Amino acid sequence: MTARSTAPTTIVTGAGGWLGRALLASFSGDASVNGDQSHARDGVLRALVHTADEVADVLAVAERAEVHVGDMTDPSVLARVFEGTAGASVIHAAGVIHPKRASDFVVNSVGARAVVEQAIAAGVGRFVHVSSNSPFGVNSAPDDVFRADEPYRPYLGYGRSKMDAELVVRAAVDAGDLDAVIVRPPWFYGPFQPERQTSFFRLVRRGIFPLFGSGENRRSMVYIGNLVDGIVRAEQQADATGKAYWIADARPYPMTEVVATVKQALADAGLKVSQRQVRVPGFFGDLAEKGDAFLQERGRYQQELHVVGELNKTIACDISAARADLGYEPTVDLAEGMRRSVRWCLDRGIEL
Amino acid sequence: MRALPERAVAGFTDALIAERFPFLDADQQVSTARFVVGRWRVASQPVRLGTGAVATALGAVAWALAAMGGSAMAGSERAGSGRDAAWGKVVHRLSGRTLPGFSELEQFVVSLATAYAADRWPEAALAGRTLGTPTS
Amino acid sequence: MIETDILIIGSGPGGALTAARLAEAGRQVIVLEEGDWIDVGEHEPFSLDQMEAQYRNAGQTVALGRPPIIYTEGRGAGGGSEVNSGLYHRPNPELLDDWARRFAIRDLSERDIVEHAREIEKTLSIGTVPGAVTPASSVIERGGAALGWATREVPRWMVYGETSDAAEGERQTMTRTYLPRAREAGASIMTGVRVDRLVKKGRRIVEVRATKRLAAGIAEPLCFRPEHVFVCAGAIQTPALLQRSGVRTNVGHTLAVHPMVKAVARFDDAINVPADVPVHQVKEFAPHISIGGSASGPGLLGLALAPEWARFAEVTADWEHSSLYYAATRTEGHGHVRAVPFLDDPLVTYRLTRGDGKMLVHALERMVHLLFAAGARRVYPSVAEAVELRTAADLTELGQRLKPRDLNLMTVHLCSSVPMGEDRSRAGTDSFGRVHGFDNLRVNDASLLPEAPGLNPQGTIMAIASRNSAAFLAGTR
Numbered sequence: 001m002t003a004r005s006t007a008p009t010t011i012v013t014g015a016g017g018w019l020g021r022a023l024l025a026s027f028s029g030d031a032s033v034n035g036d037q038s039h040a041r042d043g044v045l046r047a048l049v050h051t052a053d054e055v056a057d058v059l060a061v062a063e064r065a066e067v068h069v070g071d072m073t074d075p076s077v078l079a080r081v082f083e084g085t086a087g088a089s090v091i092h093a094a095g096v097i098h099p100k101r102a103s104d105f106v107v108n109s110v111g112a113r114a115v116v117e118q119a120i121a122a123g124v125g126r127f128v129h130v131s132s133n134s135p136f137g138v139n140s141a142p143d144d145v146f147r148a149d150e151p152y153r154p155y156l157g158y159g160r161s162k163m164d165a166e167l168v169v170r171a172a173v174d175a176g177d178l179d180a181v182i183v184r185p186p187w188f189y190g191p192f193q194p195e196r197q198t199s200f201f202r203l204v205r206r207g208i209f210p211l212f213g214s215g216e217n218r219r220s221m222v223y224i225g226n227l228v229d230g231i232v233r234a235e236q237q238a239d240a241t242g243k244a245y246w247i248a249d250a251r252p253y254p255m256t257e258v259v260a261t262v263k264q265a266l267a268d269a270g271l272k273v274s275q276r277q278v279r280v281p282g283f284f285g286d287l288a289e290k291g292d293a294f295l296q297e298r299g300r301y302q303q304e305l306h307v308v309g310e311l312n313k314t315i316a317c318d319i320s321a322a323r324a325d326l327g328y329e330p331t332v333d334l335a336e337g338m339r340r341s342v343r344w345c346l347d348r349g350i351e352l
Numbered sequence: 353m354r355a356l357p358e359r360a361v362a363g364f365t366d367a368l369i370a371e372r373f374p375f376l377d378a379d380q381q382v383s384t385a386r387f388v389v390g391r392w393r394v395a396s397q398p399v400r401l402g403t404g405a406v407a408t409a410l411g412a413v414a415w416a417l418a419a420m421g422g423s424a425m426a427g428s429e430r431a432g433s434g435r436d437a438a439w440g441k442v443v444h445r446l447s448g449r450t451l452p453g454f455s456e457l458e459q460f461v462v463s464l465a466t467a468y469a470a471d472r473w474p475e476a477a478l479a480g481r482t483l484g485t486p487t488s
Numbered sequence: 489m490i491e492t493d494i495l496i497i498g499s500g501p502g503g504a505l506t507a508a509r510l511a512e513a514g515r516q517v518i519v520l521e522e523g524d525w526i527d528v529g530e531h532e533p534f535s536l537d538q539m540e541a542q543y544r545n546a547g548q549t550v551a552l553g554r555p556p557i558i559y560t561e562g563r564g565a566g567g568g569s570e571v572n573s574g575l576y577h578r579p580n581p582e583l584l585d586d587w588a589r590r591f592a593i594r595d596l597s598e599r600d601i602v603e604h605a606r607e608i609e610k611t612l613s614i615g616t617v618p619g620a621v622t623p624a625s626s627v628i629e630r631g632g633a634a635l636g637w638a639t640r641e642v643p644r645w646m647v648y649g650e651t652s653d654a655a656e657g658e659r660q661t662m663t664r665t666y667l668p669r670a671r672e673a674g675a676s677i678m679t680g681v682r683v684d685r686l687v688k689k690g691r692r693i694v695e696v697r698a699t700k701r702l703a704a705g706i707a708e709p710l711c712f713r714p715e716h717v718f719v720c721a722g723a724i725q726t727p728a729l730l731q732r733s734g735v736r737t738n739v740g741h742t743l744a745v746h747p748m749v750k751a752v753a754r755f756d757d758a759i760n761v762p763a764d765v766p767v768h769q770v771k772e773f774a775p776h777i778s779i780g781g782s783a784s785g786p787g788l789l790g791l792a793l794a795p796e797w798a799r800f801a802e803v804t805a806d807w808e809h810s811s812l813y814y815a816a817t818r819t820e821g822h823g824h825v826r827a828v829p830f831l832d833d834p835l836v837t838y839r840l841t842r843g844d845g846k847m848l849v850h851a852l853e854r855m856v857h858l859l860f861a862a863g864a865r866r867v868y869p870s871v872a873e874a875v876e877l878r879t880a881a882d883l884t885e886l887g888q889r890l891k892p893r894d895l896n897l898m899t900v901h902l903c904s905s906v907p908m909g910e911d912r913s914r915a916g917t918d919s920f921g922r923v924h925g926f927d928n929l930r931v932n933d934a935s936l937l938p939e940a941p942g943l944n945p946q947g948t949i950m951a952i953a954s955r956n957s958a959a960f961l962a963g964t965r
Contacts, residue, residue: 372795373798375798391540391546391548392548394540394545394546394548395545395546395548395549396544396545396548396549396550396833397828397831397832397833398550398552398828398831398833398835398836399545399548399549399550456556459794459795462794462795463791463794463795464548466790466791466793466794466795466797467536467787467788467790467791467794468536468787469790469797470786470787470789470790470791470797470804471535471536471785471786471787471788471790472787474786474790474804474805474807475801475804475805476801477790477797477798477801477804477805478801478802478805
């Protein structure tokens with residue numbers, strides 16, 4: 001394994017998001033995101049955010065960042081972001097997960113194309129593309145895991161858009177134009193969590209986050225600090241061009257364990273946790289999936305329906321390729337990661 | 353004398369092979385049809401009963417068509433060729449449609465005929481492409 | 489009336505091995521086989537002729553359902569061992585432990601099986617190919633290496649010369665191994681005899697009624713009076729015979745198969761060897777999904793493309809460049825074997841669950857992904873509306889619209905129709921194959937496996953049959 005030295009400039013797209021802020025915090029020396037150490041680095045930190053109200057969030061974690069505001073599909077915005085960035089590292093973390101309309105998913109692939117084009121024109125160094133599990137659909141057995149190299153089986157609109165984005169990146173690598181690595185995180189958790197994750201905690205605390213069927217279906221998850229670690233390794237590993245890696249916690253968790261662990265983390269923080277647990281028949285998940293697909297075919301998107309549609313599915317991956325090629329080793333597990341998440345929320349006065 | 357279901361399956365097979373395998377010459381069609389009916393004869397009874405019943409029902413339609421056509425032609429042609437033509441009409445009308453029972457019978461015949469013809473004459477279908485095959 | 493100590497019905501891997509074990513222990517054995525004795529090599533392997541001569545109903549058998557599953561059973565002395573791919577897996581220790589626990593089966597650990605497996609491996613000359621494997625087999629190895637998926641060469645019951653290539657082995661079927669051994673030890677093997685019915689009285693089978701085929705259309709009735717009966721007629725015929733004889737408890741309701749989806753893959757190089765099958769399998773997704781290669785003569789290539797053969801005529805015209813591959817799965821759903829009054833053949837049905845359907849589609853997608861990674865130029869999955877896939881994008885598009893009912897499914901692995909175990913609410917026999925409620929009636933074939941094992945089952949079937957034979961001898965000597 002040969003690591004390269006950190007580039008003079010690091011560009012982070014989607015910098016105002018959950019992952020973007022975690023990356024910039026770690027780059028600025030915040031050790032609390034990772035297991036124990038930060039990925040502090042010198043050089044220019046350049047951040048692209050979508051709206052002006054994210055600027056303060058970014059500066060709060062990375063004082064020295066140069067923040068650009070604008071749409072990642074807008075070439076004039078990107079031209080400014082990529083000005084004078086030959087040899088820079090790029091971490092493309094921008095994306096739309098829960099849009100208002102299903103047609104907005106296309107931003108993921110259109111944005112990736114625009115960013116890749118500018119990156120090529122600027123002559124950047126390593127380009128880390130942050131993808132997702134959704135281009136691969138769901139596993140066909142509760143103990144199946146997705147390997148590093150699998151056929152695409154996109155799950156609805158988001159899956160297709162993230163698949164198309166991967167294809168844009170792969171085409172640029174195949175043409176010899178870009179030195180890119182694809183990183184695929186599943187469901188994340190940890191500091192900088194958005195409102196949707198906070199409401200997940202609230203539902204679990206009150207015992208009304210539903211378990212579907214036996215609850216034995218498994219989900220791979222990734223603690224945000226583990227993910228930052230994996231991304232930095234993907235950025236710095238020389239002979240990884242064109243490869244794609246799952247970056248997740250060491251093993252997938254059964255849904256029952258996810259819920260029980262969150263309850264325990266809340267209780268450990270001194271919060272009163274309901275003893276009850278709502279359970280619903282597994283086929284409600286399939287119904288929700290059908291409803292979600294029905295709406296998306298008609299251009300509509302309903303976040304709750306989409307999330308429920310995935311809840312009875314197994315979405316699990318195998319990180320052995322990242323371990324072997326990148327030396328990636330997840331240091332924070334579910335119990336510790338959830339404790340940190342709860343503490344992060346409470347420290348900020350977020351009501352759980 | 354062959355039993356009624358077998359005669360019906362044979363009539364159907366001849367007509368379907370003519371319809372779906374026009375690129376096979378006459379001898380090839382005859383030998384392919386003989387193979388299919390031979391395999392039908394030894395197929396498991398549930399398979400034989402199901403396909404035989406559907407073929408017999410279709411055969412009744414073909415017989416009725418032939419009888420009507422026969423009276424129009426005032427008996428000037430042999431009954432046999434009238435029946436062949438009637439089978440051809442029935443098969444042409446239904447081939448490629450998704451109909452319960454019929455689809456299974458059609459699939460049974462087409463699969464066996466393809467296995468046999470592709471085994472004996474692997475290049476035969478090349479001619480079929482230039483002829484254009486019936487689309488389903 | 490023929491009196492005998494042991495009557496074995498069926499001469500496939502279960503029956504042949506049972507016959508050899510019991511005859512060699514000095515018991516008086518008669519084996520009844522419905523089909524003929526056909527020596528290895530009389531028919532071209534995997535040909536249409538062989539199918540007609542050595543498969544039940546010439547292979548025209550189907551389990552009804554949505555979608556239906558075409559299945560094949562060997563018929564004749566040696567049963568399936570005479571016609572199958574010859575791939576051997578020693579019984580999987582974790583699977584045996586799992587079965588023992590979930591189905592309450594006594595003495596089924598690796599320790600109870602391993603000596604039996606060793607003896608079988610020696611008798612059948614289990615080994616890998618000393619020379620070159622076929623190019624169609626290398627495809628699987630190459631695809632696996634490109635994707636980082638585990639593959640392995642599965643050993644076979646073949647005798648090879650020191651440097652033989654894959655297609656030069658001599659297959660060690662039952663007619664070459666256990667049946668001659670049984671005969672040498674005094675067993676009598678009667679072919680052309682179909683058993684119609686077992687006659688029961690209390691806890692015993694007192695009589696076995698059969699029909700001996702003398703010539704076309706001429707038959708004579710035979711009647712046997714055995715001390716012990718072993719039904720080894722395979723996972724379809726065994727439950728059918730028991731049901732015809734009024735033995736119905738947990739018989740025929742839990743048939744399990746490995747449904748297979750297939751695809752033709754076309755390469756730049758010539759890869760097809762019609763008389764042999766690939767020996768490599770993808771083990772990465774075991775036991776859920778197994779990917780391997782099938783017999784690929786031009787007739788079978790055409791069959792996989794039917795009804796669109798003419799559209800893809802070049803596949804059979806230059807058949808040397810194409811080969812057939814399969815992906816097989818285990819299922820949650822299961823099948824029924826039902827003896828029907830006045831019919832010789834049972835009605836077989838199989839119900840796949842929604843999850844099974846999704847698994848099969850996923851298996852197909854993984855197989856095609858592997859074939860492209862191995863350098864396939866075109867892939868033609870065997871589905872209702874045959875399509876030509878040229879790129880990964882074509883595969884994605886097919887996967888998005890493919891419904892499980894559009895898959896053309898077939899299977900060659902049939903088991904679990906009379907499962908063994910101590911739980912009488914679901915087991916047809918005890919832990920060693922004795923039919924519950926009977927003292928002298930046993931099953932000793934694929935029907936006993938509590939589930940489809942997720943790999944070629946003959947090795948597991950034979951090891952269990954050997955263990956059961958030993959238990960029988962220990963208990964009745």
